[in-house]
Amino acid sequence: MSQPQPKKATKRSSTSMPHDLPAATLKQPQHNARLTSRQQSTLTSVQELYDEQKYTQALKVADTFLSWFPDNVECLSVKALILAHVGQKSQAYELAHQLIDQSRDNVASCSVAWHTLGRLRHQDRQYKEALECYHKTNYSKVILKDMLKSYTLARDLNGAKDTYISLLSPSLEDESTTKKKKVKNGKTLKTEKTKNNKYWIGLMMCYHLMGKNEQALLILDLLESSLQDGEDGNNTTSKKMEHSEIKLYRCQLLEDSKQYDQVLDILTNDQDRILEKQHVRMTVISLHY
Structure with a gap:
């Protein structure tokens, strides 16, 4: 199967995926480059609090960061996931769709937006719908792992098999892997x-x-x-x-x-x-x- 063209999101079958994947994983939106150390720390705290399931605190910190950068895709995507965990699912889906609409001209941001919507669908056990969203992304290693979860819970062995093959692709390396390979011992x-x-x-x-x-x-x-x-x-x-x-x-x-x-x-x-x-x-x- 040929490598997907990420600029225009096209619907793909949930039981197929490419084996030839982009070598680079997702990059943060460019506006993150001008964050101060304090602002970057605040953004990092949002993700950490979400991972620790401290959703109320995470939402408060996210709103603080968004008061500085209201269009930051990374923070907005995490906020959408947080909203789903605090009983505001309709707002979470609305925010995810807004992210998709405003990110159509930015490949990396668009991929983050579709990944967010896919994770929301997965949380609601809508595994086929989640996979449709994942297939409109850039197929980073993180996204492939989430795809694997959806394929497994959807009992789609062929899709899971193809995803395992993609995860084993030598072209798919994260930053930590690249750094480790420099240490030749x-x-x-x-x-x-x-x-x-x-x-x-x-x-x-x-x-x-x-x-x-x-x-x-x-x-x-x-x-x-x-x-x-x-x-x-x-x-x-x-x-x-x-x-x-x-x-x-x-x-x-x-x-x-x-x-x-x-x-x-x-x-x-x-x-x-x-x-x-x-x-x-x-x-x-x-x-x-």
């Missing part, structure tokens, strides 16, 4: 290699639930290889559990693929690495009878 490289394991695991489970066990097994091979590369002689209980769970999940995938002989081979040859001994015995018995 073993610890940082190991962190970079394993930090996306949760996305690989999610993608593997999507393939499994979709009945595509062969693709799931390929990803499991990658995860097992990553785990072995990161051991460095470490034989902790945590590592033993990870190895055990990988072996058991491989058995489940093979059993679902009706490859029973391979399951028995793993349970026989690798039984020392599997901690769930009772599960091994029960599986062997069930496969024999």
Whole structure:
């Protein structure tokens, strides 16, 4: 699928999304560049208070900041989310739509506005409508994570699968990732290699639930290889559990693929690495009878 053109928001299907994504994440509106340190601190406090679920305080601080910069998209977007949490949903939606209308000529601001409306829809369990909003954004990593939540709750495996693939795209890096890559030492490289394991695991489970066990097994091979590369002689209980769970999940995938002989081979040859001994015995018995 071709890369979306963000200048004009066009309606896209909620079950498809591009794999080729813009390398840069969203930037703050340009007028934030002229904020004083005190004003920037106030704006930061709005987001922090919202994250801490201190909505009344957050709304008060947001109104203070907006008295200085009434058109600040970042603050207005957070205010819309705050209003939804203090029982003013109609005002929240009205503000979100106003943001979309006033941001049509600014790509970054327009993306923030659609993301805000999408989050409001998600809060109201309108997952398909939320996804329609997310598909009109710039697809930053934060937005992709929110998309993944909506796809999951909408039970849309294909959409979730495509979103996991996009999150694993090497072109999608946030600022912290870029900074870390400048530190070329073993610890940082190991962190970079394993930090996306949760996305690989999610993608593997999507393939499994979709009945595509062969693709799931390929990803499991990658995860097992990553785990072995990161051991460095470490034989902790945590590592033993990870190895055990990988072996058991491989058995489940093979059993679902009706490859029973391979399951028995793993349970026989690798039984020392599997901690769930009772599960091994029960599986062997069930496969024999």
